[in-house]
Each structure stands twice: as C-alpha cells, then as structure tokens.
Amino acid sequence: xxxxxxxxxxxxxxxxxxxxYMDMMQKTGFTRSFAQDLLNDTIPLDGKIKQGVxxxxxxxxxxxxxxxxxxxxxxVGGHVLATDFSSEMLKCLEKEIQKEGGINNITAQEMDGxxxxxxxxxxxxxxxxxxxxxxxxxxxxxxxxxxVLKSGGTCGIATxxxxxxxxxxxxxxxxxxxxxxxxxxxxxxxxxxxxxxxEQLFKQAGFVNIKVTPKEHSMECSLDEFLVFIxxxxxxxxxxxxxxxxxxxxxxxTIKEIALEIYPTGQLKxxxxxxxxxxxxx
Ligand SMILES: C[S@@+](CC[C@H](N)C(=O)[O-])C[C@H]1O[C@@H](n2cnc3c(N)ncnc32)[C@H](O)[C@@H]1O
Numbered sequence: 001x002x003x004x005x006x007x008x009x010x011x012x013x014x015x016x017x018x019x020x021y022m023d024m025m026q027k028t029g030f031t032r033s034f035a036q037d038l039l040n041d042t043i044p045l046d047g048k049i050k051q052g053v054x055x056x057x058x059x060x061x062x063x064x065x066x067x068x069x070x071x072x073x074x075x076v077g078g079h080v081l082a083t084d085f086s087s088e089m090l091k092c093l094e095k096e097i098q099k100e101g102g103i104n105n106i107t108a109q110e111m112d113g114x115x116x117x118x119x120x121x122x123x124x125x126x127x128x129x130x131x132x133x134x135x136x137x138x139x140x141x142x143x144x145x146x147x148v149l150k151s152g153g154t155c156g157i158a159t160x161x162x163x164x165x166x167x168x169x170x171x172x173x174x175x176x177x178x179x180x181x182x183x184x185x186x187x188x189x190x191x192x193x194x195x196x197x198x199e200q201l202f203k204q205a206g207f208v209n210i211k212v213t214p215k216e217h218s219m220e221c222s223l224d225e226f227l228v229f230i231x232x233x234x235x236x237x238x239x240x241x242x243x244x245x246x247x248x249x250x251x252x253x254t255i256k257e258i259a260l261e262i263y264p265t266g267q268l269k270x271x272x273x274x275x276x277x278x279x280x281x282x
Contacts, residue, residue, distance in 0.1 A: 006238045008188055009134050011085040013234030014061075018088035022062040022096065024221070024229040030272075031158075033217040035065040035129050038156040038276050041213075042125060043072055053078035056123045056148060058113040058141075059131020060084050063093040063106070069127070070106045081123075083111040084131075114140045118148045126155045130274075133159050133192040142205040149281040155207070156278045159192035161214065163273040165262065170239055172258040177247040189235055198277050207279035219270040223259055226268055227252065 007013035014021075025031055043049060053073050057066040060082040070080045084090055090108045097103050111117060113128060114137050126145045135141040145155045160167070167190060174181060192198055195212040202210045221229070230236040231252075240251045259268060 005136060006188055006234075007241070008234035008238055009136055010234070011087070013237070014084075014086035015088040016237075017232045017234055018062070018086060018092045020229055020232055021089075022092040024219075024225070025062055025064060026096075027225070028219050028221060030217065030219040031061070031064040031130055032068065034158045034215060034274050034276065035127075036068055037215050038065070038127060038129065038158060038278070039068055039072060041276065041278055042154050042156050043069070045072070049073055049076045049078065050124060051076050053124045054122065055080045056116075056118070056126045057082045058084075058111075058116070058126065058128045058145070059134070060093055060108075061086075061089050061129075061131070063096045065127045065129045066093065066106050067096060067100055067103065069125075070103050071100075074103070074105050078105060080106045081118075082106050082108045083113070083116070084108075085110065085112045114144060116144045116148055120147050121150045123148050124150055124153050126153070127157065128155075129158045130160065132157050133190070134188050138192065139201055139204060142201055142207075146205045146207060146281055151281055153281050154278060155281075156276065157192075158215075158274050158276050159198065160189055161273040161275055162190055162193045164190075165268075165270045165272065166219075169255060169258050169262070170236065173251065173254045174239060174243065176254050176258070177243050177250055187235075187239075192275070195275055198275060202277065202279045206281070208282050210277065210279040212275050212277045214273055215276050216271055216273045219268070219272065221268055221270075223256065223263070223266040223268060226259065227256065230255065 055069050060066050066080045066082040132141050199210050
C-alpha cells in the first residue's frame with residue numbers, strides 16, 4: 001500500500017511557513033498554553049525536580065514547550081534538547097530564545113522524530129506538542145520516544161481533537177469548493193483525535209500509566225491576522241492543492257466568507273480542544 005505524504009508532513013512544508021507560524025504563536029501564545037498544561041502535569045512547579053534533569057522536545061517548532069521547560073528546570077542545572085526536522089523552524093526557535101533572554105540551557109538539533117539520532121535511555125522527559133499527528137509512522141515516533149527515555153521517565157504529547165474551529169472552517173471551505181468529496185476526509189492534523197486509539201498506541205509501544213486528558217484553549221486574532229497565518233501554512237496549502245484546479249483561486253475568499261459566517265465581527269475566537277497524553281516507561 002502506498003501512503004501519500006502531504007505537505008504538512010514534510011520539512012519543506014514547515015520551512016515555508018516557519019516565520020508566519022512563529023509570529024502567530026508569539027501574538028497569541030496559543031500552543032504555549034497547552035504546553036504549559038503539559039509541563040505542569042509532568043514537572044509541577046511545586047514538585048521536587050531532579051538535579052541535572054534531561055528533557056527532549058521533539059517537533060519543537062518555535063519552541064513553545066522548550067522555552068517554558070528550560071525556565072522551569074534551570075535552577076537544578078537541567079537541559080533541554082530541542083529538535084525539529086525543519087531547519088527554518090529551528091532558526092525561529094533561536095530568535096525566540098534571544099527574545100526571551102536569560103536562557104542558556106537549550107540546544108537545538110535538526111532531526112526527524114521518527115528516527116532520533118540519540119542514545120537509548122538518555123532522557124528523563126520527552127515531549128511532542130502538536131507534532132506527532134503529522135508523522136507518517138506514528139507508532140515509530142512513539143517507539144522512538146520510549147527508546148530514548150530512561151526507565152521511569154515520562155513522556156507527554158498534545159494532539160488535536162475533532163472539535164476544532166480551524167478545522168471546521170477548512171472542512172466548510174472544502175465542502176463548498178469540492179462538493180463531490182466525502183465530508184471530512186482524513187487529515188494528518190486530526191489523525192490522533194481519538195483518545196482510545198492514542199492509549200492503544202502508547203500501550204503497544206510499552207508505556208504504562210497512560211493518561212489522556214481533554215484540554216481547551218482559544219486562539220484569538222483578527223480575520224486579517226488569520227488570513228496571513230494560513231497563507232503558506234502547509235495544512236492549508238495542501239488543502240488548497242487538493243481542490244479541483246478551477247476552484248483553487250477561490251480558496252482564500254471562501255475561507256474568509258466561512259469565517260465571517262461564524263465570527264461576523266471579524267474577530268476570531270478559535271476555542272480548540274486538544275488531548276494531552278502522559279505516560280511512563282516502566
Ligand atoms: C504545528 S507545529 C508545532 C510546533 C510546536 N511544537 C508548537 O506546539 O508550537 C508542527 C511542528 O512539527 C514539526 N514536524 C512535523 N513532522 C516532523 C517530523 N517527522 N520530525 C520532526 N519534526 C516534525 C514541524 O516541522 C513543525 O515545527
């Protein structure tokens with residue numbers, strides 16, 4: 001069976017949108033809110049943190065997880081290795097680190113999450129925030145997390161549910177411009193949207209104490225900012241490419257119309273439900 005790899009599953013796709021992604025996340029703190037919940041669940045502020053703790057952040061993007069984690073563990077000499085397969089995203093991470101100031105315990109390295117060039121049993125915590133669902137081979141990604149974790153180590157991931165207004169706008173746009181297509185075809189973004197399925201994959205990889213928790217945060221921005229954000233974003237770019245050629249030029253305009261139907265003031269409040277999964281290596 002051949003699997004079609006979509007633009008959002010390639011480093012090229014994320015390279016092209018890195019700056020726009022960083023700008024929106026800076027403005028809204030959107031993915032950082034979920035990363036903060038994951039951090040509080042796994043390395044609580046009032047808990048005892050092990051001296052020299054080692055953390056791996058896979059698919060770090062502009063560093064939503066890495067930066068807050070580095071701040072939390074710096075007093076105990078902890079270190080974060082931030083990895084991503086997009087070199088442009090890692091440049092954005094460097095900019096974010098400079099902007100934040102006072103962080104000297106993050107190292108960045110280009111790496112595919114499905115093939116970590118890292119030793120077995122070498123990290124206390126491993127995270128993937130809104131990245132794993134893009135991996136063509138998810139069990140391979142989870143098995144890699146398991147392999148590099150020390151025994152007793154903890155992993156944490158965030159993935160999108162189906163209840164996501166950004167997806168609703170996109171699905172509505174596709175339905176309008178390609179009415180013959182079955183509604184809500186498979187999309188990598190929503191490929192880890194079933195909590196039971198997530199738990200099964202983590203069990204299969206050998207994890208224990210698996211907990212899947214729903215969590216909601218909102219991305220608030222103007223319609224104009226949203227249109228800038230989606231321009232070049234690989235998830236939207238590949239949706240546009242999948243439309244009949246004759247209708248592709250209507251994509252942005254239709255997105256705008258559908259967004260205005262839901263948010264007539266032009267001010268978007270995208271309440272988005274994610275699943276936060278934590279698990280331990282025995
Ligand atoms: C939606 S962004 C999330 C970035 C960041 N973790 C956050 O929450 O803001 C998805 C990220 O996953 C990365 N990514 C996707 N597939 C990957 C893979 N196979 N290996 C490493 N990184 C990957 C992309 O380059 C991109 O930076």
